[in-house]
Amino acid sequence: MTFRSQASSVPTIVLNDGNVIPQLGFGVFQVPEDQVAGVVSTALEVGYRSIDTASIYGNEKGVGEAVRSSGIPRDDLFITTKLWNADQGYDSTLRAFDASMERLGLDYLDLYLIHWPVPSANKFVDTFRAMQALQADGRIGSIGVSNFRVIDLETLIDATGVTPTVNQIELHPTLAQRELRQYQDNHAIATEAWSPLGQGKLLDNPTIVGVAQQTGRTPAQVIIRWHLQQGIIVIPKSVTPSRIAENFDVFDFELTPAQMEALSPLDKGDRIGPDPSVFKAGLD
Ligand code: NAD
DSSP: OOOOOOGGGSOEEEOTTSOEEESBOEEOTTOOHHHHHHHHHHHHHHTOOEEEOOGGGTOHHHHHHHHHHSOOOGGGOEEEEEEOGGGOSHHHHHHHHHHHHHHHTOSOEEEEEESOOOGGGOOHHHHHHHHHHHHHTTSEEEEEEESOOHHHHHHHHHHHSOOOSEEEEEOBTTBOOHHHHHHHHHTTOEEEEESTTGGGTTTTOHHHHHHHHHHTSOHHHHHHHHHHTTTOEEOOOOSSHHHHHHHHOOSSOOOOHHHHHHHGGGOOOOOSSOOTTTOOTTOO
16 A cells, blocks of 8 residues: 655644654554564554654564664654653663663654653652653653653652653543643643544444544544644554554544534543553552
8 A cells, every 4th residue: 555645744742841743643552563563664654753652562673673664864753662660760761761772773762751650669750860861861852751640740840840741641532631631731741642542442432423424534533633633642553554544644624613522521531541540560
């Protein structure tokens, strides 16, 4: 399949450190290492320039291969990876970063995230300080967090005096995270949505299907617009080339205010993933 690349049509978000992230990126959670290079190559061909991986996904090597063989200038790409729970702590973060970069085969990372706060371990402040040191060394562009609650963000900001650029959180129409997003807006923390399509479970929701029929677009495209029109960074995942392209083909239509509003009642606070206040896999 060949695609007409539309990389330049993706809006960008300016982070609180001045760096710029594409608002639509590509996630690779659960994409096996032996498939990921092909899948990421397809995404890059379609026009995605931001790729979201994590050390725990076990596929950084393939992501790096696709990035390096793409021929796309490194400055045009935005690569994110995440520090796993078991690696939290100052020295272990420095080591985990080196290991991730070795697997990626890159010498510069655009965004490094603390994957989960694991509040009971009480290590995320030291972890973030190590990331600040790596950033000061010029090895990372931006540093941020994932799955942090308001209380975790407050603890981090109070302790370090630095506000993370991004908080990547579970966010979709059935978990709209309004309170956390309000806090983040007030503190210039960009909101990035993981499982933005509810891991595909929202695609047959009758309300979303109804809006899709009104717009003549697909349910996935409607949900991606719902994110984009609220200023949220969104990183849908698919391994299917036609869906990878479909999820990117969202810049030639808009949801009306009424269509946006029609999705509001779907917010029931329903989580698909783990609860960040207790999740501590890797540190059990
Ligand atoms: P998602 O909401 O992006 O849904 C992906 C699934 O939806 C696919 O596996 C497929 O089944 C379906 N799908 C995608 N596009 C479709 C289309 N056009 N038509 C029909 N079905 C379609 O779920 P996700 O992968 O969990 O989340 C996206 C990314 O977020 C991940 O790949 C990862 O990078 C990131 N993530 C981060 C965390 C975290 O803790 N920080 C947790 C989970 C995911």
